[in-house]
Amino acid sequence: MDRRRRKSREAIFAAFSELLSKKNFSQITVGEIIEHADIGRATFYSHFETKDYLLKELCEELFCHIFDSTKEHGHTHRHIFDCDAPDSVFLHLFQHLSRNDNHILDLLSSQNNDLFLRYFKVGLVDLIESQLETFEIRIPAELPRNFLVNHIAATFVETVRWWVENKMQESPELITKYFFLVIH
Amino acid sequence: MDRRRRKSREAIFAAFSELLSKKNFSQITVGEIIEHADIGRATFYSHFETKDYLLKELCEELFCHIFDSTKEHGHTHRHIFDCDAPDSVFLHLFQHLSRNDNHILDLLSSQNNDLFLRYFKVGLVDLIESQLETFEIRIPAELPRNFLVNHIAATFVETVRWWVENKMQESPELITKYFFLVIH
DNA sequence: ATTTTTATTGAACAATATGTTCAGTAACGA
DNA sequence: TCGTTACTGAACATATTGTTCAATAAAAAT
Structure with missing residues (x-):
């Protein structure tokens, strides 16, 4: 896997995990994940459908x-x-x-x-x-x-x-x- | 409790139950509940916060x-x-x-x-x-x-x-x- | 070193969902 | 009958979703 792709993926997982340990799954927005992971919106959707x-x-x-x-x-x-x-x-x-x-x-x-x-x-x-x-x-x-x-x-x-x-x-x-x- | 209020409440519960037996909780929208219960939007929110x-x-x-x-x-x-x-x-x-x-x-x-x-x-x-x-x-x-x-x-x-x-x-x-x- | 491929970006976009407000109307209880 | 309470429906601002695209940068291949 491309290094950039791996880094984005890891950044998303890390951001998501941190958010999950703090607040409810249903209250977490894609916007928040993007912000914490510090990646572009389109990048997120290129990795995960939902x-x-x-x-x-x-x-x-x-x-x-x-x-x-x-x-x-x-x-x-x-x-x-x-x-x-x-x-x-x-x-x-x-x-x-x-x-x-x-x-x-x-x-x-x-x-x-x-x-x-x-x-x-x-x-x-x-x-x-x-x-x-x-x-x-x-x-x-x-x-x-x-x-x-x-x-x-x-x-x-x-x-x-x-x-x-x-x-x-x-x-x-x-x-x-x-x-x-x-x-x- | 006012009869109208009770009826609205029951209608909401009935609509919600039916939706829950068919689809996922997170995918059910307030709009759908309103539609099935056949009540106004403001009515829903006067009964339930979320x-x-x-x-x-x-x-x-x-x-x-x-x-x-x-x-x-x-x-x-x-x-x-x-x-x-x-x-x-x-x-x-x-x-x-x-x-x-x-x-x-x-x-x-x-x-x-x-x-x-x-x-x-x-x-x-x-x-x-x-x-x-x-x-x-x-x-x-x-x-x-x-x-x-x-x-x-x-x-x-x-x-x-x-x-x-x-x-x-x-x-x-x-x-x-x-x-x-x-x-x- | 150069070219080709691949990933990210940021902004813009339509579509949908949320939650509030308000004036008008109907039903209720006393 | 009269005062109270609840429902309506539409309008509203706001937030979220998921997509698109051209520009840019990093990686891989040659």
């Missing part, structure tokens, strides 16, 4: 990164069972979040956290779907697999929500413990 | 109604333990939803279901908070009460979401069973 697509691409950048890195871990963990915690895919996710790369936490703590948690959950469902059998969870036979996968993903997301709403005072390890207490 | 407040008041009308009715049930159930299912506060909620009063289901099935489920969850948290001790759920001592309440409410909401996404093929009784399988 504000919604911008959000979508931002989420993909943020979360694909997380899931890719945990999937690598997941693959090793799946086979190496002498690891400290066999369930640590989730621990890794919590740790990853608490490191606050790409200012994810600022976004998850903002008024717009629903927007991000929704995207996050979709990725989680895929991850859990593909690894459900490796989890040490007793699966009631009467329960649709589908339902259980959704439940685990949703519980994880809600745990994250609770965590950030409580200013993230707990360690990733403790949060992981809470998570498994309600899942098992 | 589209967001309109949504808020609509949610309150919808859900206060549900919670009020289940709280009455809850109070009786709390003391009458020869009832078929002592946990039936949740069964009642599922049944109430499936009756589709006020077209709640249309709204919960729409693209905007997040908006409503968010409001719904807030009411649920209050309900569960006040009745947690009456539930037959073993409470791990290490878990903050706060966390558990949020988890139960979130699980209920996610169960509803799963249900409506799957076209509500299951009976309220079966859904209640799924719910308790993952909660207990």
